[in-house]
Amino acid sequence: xxxxxxxxxxxxxxxxxxxxxxxxxxxxxxxxxxxxxxxxxxxxxxxxxxxxxxxxxxxxxxxxxxxxxxxxxxxxxxxxxxxxxxxxxxxxxxxxxxxxxxxxxxxxxxxxxxxxxxxxxxxxxxxxxxxxxxxxxxxxxxxxxxxxxxxxxxxxxxxxxxxxxxxxxxxxxxxxxxxxxxxxxxxxxxxxxxxxxxxxxxxxxxxxxxxxxxxxxxxxxxxxxxxxxxxxxxxxxxxxxxxxxxxxxxxxxxxxxxxxxxxxxxxxxxxxxx
Numbered sequence: 001x002x003x004x005x006x007x008x009x010x011x012x013x014x015x016x017x018x019x020x021x022x023x024x025x026x027x028x029x030x031x032x033x034x035x036x037x038x039x040x041x042x043x044x045x046x047x048x049x050x051x052x053x054x055x056x057x058x059x060x061x062x063x064x065x066x067x068x069x070x071x072x073x074x075x076x077x078x079x080x081x082x083x084x085x086x087x088x089x090x091x092x093x094x095x096x097x098x099x100x101x102x103x104x105x106x107x108x109x110x111x112x113x114x115x116x117x118x119x120x121x122x123x124x125x126x127x128x129x130x131x132x133x134x135x136x137x138x139x140x141x142x143x144x145x146x147x148x149x150x151x152x153x154x155x156x157x158x159x160x161x162x163x164x165x166x167x168x169x170x171x172x173x174x175x176x177x178x179x180x181x182x183x184x185x186x187x188x189x190x191x192x193x194x195x196x197x198x199x200x201x202x203x204x205x206x207x208x209x210x211x212x213x214x215x216x217x218x219x220x221x222x223x224x225x226x227x228x229x230x231x232x233x234x235x236x237x238x239x240x241x242x243x244x245x246x247x248x249x250x251x252x253x254x255x256x257x258x259x260x261x262x263x264x265x266x267x268x269x270x271x272x273x274x
Contacts, residue, residue, distance in 0.1 A: 028163035046203075047219065050226075056192055070084060117163070
């Protein structure tokens with residue numbers, strides 16, 4: 001086993017798990033860290049699918065009772081059917097736009113500098129939303145209508161731009177449209193499941209020729225580490241939002257983006273190299 005590759009897998013698994021559900025862009029971090037580690041080739045893209053799946057399973061485990069109730073109560077419980085409808089409605093905008101523009105976006109925007117700019121812009125938007133007066137009209141995920149879900153889905157579509165953050169777009173977008181901080185955060189968690197599954201299956205199909213049983217150990221390490229770190233992060237975030245806003249993540253995004261731009265401008269790192 002190549003211990004260097006294994007070490008890279010461990011690092012990227014931790015990065016994915018810690019960033020997938022925070023409003024700081026897991027894709028952006030993986031692009032930056034993957035380039036620094038020289039693990040951003042086609043094989044690296046397949047690895048990203050695995051660790052994103054590991055992070056997604058952390059949400060399934062954290063909310064396992066709710067997902068089990070969805071499976072058993074869909075036919076008999078109107079609230080469950082409304083919840084599933086809301087997830088489906090919110091999923092559609094990003095899915096349709098992703099199918100139409102994913103290739104072009106990956107070709108032109110999956111680079112460090114565009115990601116850094118998206119980090120900074122996203123941070124400024126978070127600060128703006130946190131500072132403007134808001135009227136909460138939806139306290140719980142169960143209170144959402146399909147119109148609320150559609151608005152969040154439109155917000156999620158902006159996350160097709162790497163560095164924007166899927167979680168950031170859905171959480172901040174949800175708050176902007178009247179969801180409470182907890183409702184927006186939990187709905188972002190739930191929406192991650194079909195979104196990451198669909199994106200993963202699509203990318204896995206496109207890169208199926210790169211699958212190799214010899215990579216199983218690396219994939220297993222990355223997936224497990226991503227699951228554990230994402231699980232801990234989800235638990236922490238739910239406690240954090242009870243008494244804090246998202247401003248700290250906004251400042252982190254801005255500083256991170258500026259560091260990437262500054263190191264590129266100074267020639268410390270050649271971010272132009274794909």
